[in-house]
Amino acid sequence: MLLIQNVKLVDALGERGPVDVLIGEGRILSLNGGKAETVMDGRGLYLVPGFVDLHAHLREPGQEVKEELSTGLLAAVRGGYTDIVSMPNTTPPVDTPEAVRALRKKAQALGLARLHPAAALTQGQEGKTLTEIGLLQEAKAALLTDDGHTNEDAGILAAGLLQASAFGLPVAVHAEDASLRRGGVMNDGPLADLLGLPGNPPEAEAARIARDLEVLRYALRRSPKRPHLHIQHLSTRRGLELLREAKRAGLPVTAEATPHHLTLTQESLRSFDPLFKVAPPLRTPEDVEALIEGLLDGTLDAIATDHAPHTQAEKEMDLLRAPFGIPSLEVAFPLLYTELHLKRGFPLRRLVELFTDGPRRILGHKPLHLEEGAEASLVLLDPRERPVDPKAFASKARFSPWAGWVLGGWPVLTLVEGRVVHQALE
């Protein structure tokens, strides 16, 4: 039994407390205190439901030099995540029920965050032949996605949406028209022209979202069950407008935004530092404002990290050759707590919802609220500020565009079904 005294509660329902939370048997037993072997002082801290990440690259199998389950899932619990969806673009890709089961089994043995592997939509992520979607669902794949491979064939995407709808699985897409993007490594526009870097135009995202929404309309018309299209890491104002219109029209579409697209802009590329090379690229301040607006008005459903670890040497290559991606599991919440909530007054309740119930709904999981009887997958947050120190990351990728940024809202205790998986209380 664990008792956390005088702690404030925040979940999708709002802020309340302070209360004394009694935890035992993997559940919240009481919000009115009680007897416990372990008592913690929660004064000044927030208790929130465990975070869920829809989009993390844990690199296992095949690229363990960048990350592996043990380091990725430890990074996750240190970031307050109790549930992680891993992307299937591993070597080989996760495109069979056996691969999904193997990952889940290995993650369970680690006893850190719970792993929900995403599986490829097409065999080998090649965009040609659908995977065994029904069997993948039975193996408990969380969703289907070809991720960085951008589903050039609209017919295959349509078939995937139809087939997945029968098994209640979302299909997640990296919405980017590869032929319009060409070799772009940063946001296309005057700055890319000035820096002499090949541009990836915002229209490449919008064009693909527009197409994918039409594919979704087709699938919706053809399927007796509602298909579910999920748009990954939305990054542009125009993409957001298209999504907003589609939601107004009642299309079954959801979308996520990442911590980096919410806190960084293309200006970072002036340093020519590949640390800031991501796909889709960092955009303009106007795009960032549009995304924050989209988080507030519900157009965007979740914040997902797109945690993309690489080796230090890879990220010290030149901008044309360095890989895309930023590691962020350990800083995502403090970053947005500080930059959105503290600095801009973004409501804390909504921010927590975007890390918890938002992604849960997309995965078809029940909401998790802080009430008696609820599952004790919880995070305790400390609002006190300290600088980001990538050298202390559990992730193998020990670099960060936010190194040195002073942030509050750090997870100091993470529980999965009542089990302590991370503790950093002073």
Added chain:
Amino acid sequence: MRHLLDFQGWTRPEVENLLDTARVMAEVLERPVKKVPALQGFTVATVFFEPSTRTRISFELAARRMSADVVSFAAQASSLQKGESYKDTLLTLEAMGIDAYIIRADSAGVPHQATRWVKGVVVNGGDGRRAHPTQALLDAYTLLEALGTLEGKKIAIVGDILHSRVARSNVELLPLLGAEVWVAGPPTLLPQTLPGARLTPHLEEALAEADAVMVLRLQKERMEAGLIHLQDYIAHYQVTEERLRKAKPNAPLLHPGPMNRDIELEGTLADSERSLVNRQVRNGQAVRMAVLYHLLVGKER
């Protein structure tokens, strides 16, 4: 100046000072013994991650004519693909005591990155589409020789502007010296904006009353990428005698080389008296001597 990466943040007096030094160096090159001891004891490395013979020889001769020791590193693109990083290469050279690095790469920003890794000074020898500052300096020097001043002069740059580091550096540098720069090319090969330049898809507009014309090389890759049809380019953008009549009489012609004769430029023009191509090459050495001198010895910037 600490490094020469591009001309962002440069002032006119700084450029003029550098070009004054280049004039002194040009005199050295006229002497029977073309060598001075200015850089004795310094070691200069040419680090070419992208192949280029002309620029590398020009830099190496410039360093040697000032008595510097010179080492040369040429990477194969293939070894880079195998994971050998630019950083490791530079750190290896750094351990050997290099004072100045002349870096050429196909990716924009590599010289900028290098300044974070090495203590020596860095000269951008051309990086991707970003910049080729010594080319722009030698172009400016050559234009000043021909025109006397750049104040109020209209300079037209013609061709594939989007992918051209030469164009970008000239567009940064020439306006600093008072020139009005126009760039012209097919819309698929023009950037959206280029601060310091007027953009046009019409060659004639750029050439009208131009005091000098700079012609860029049209890369085969652009045609292979389907960005432009060769015959369409020749029909509308080749600089010909007839089109040059729109420019000022005897307006000089520049080209950074190597030239595709009868593609971007009418072959007979390349050999005409208007062509300053050989002057450019010669002035390149003097300008590069001045740059190395200022970076390693001078404290003017």
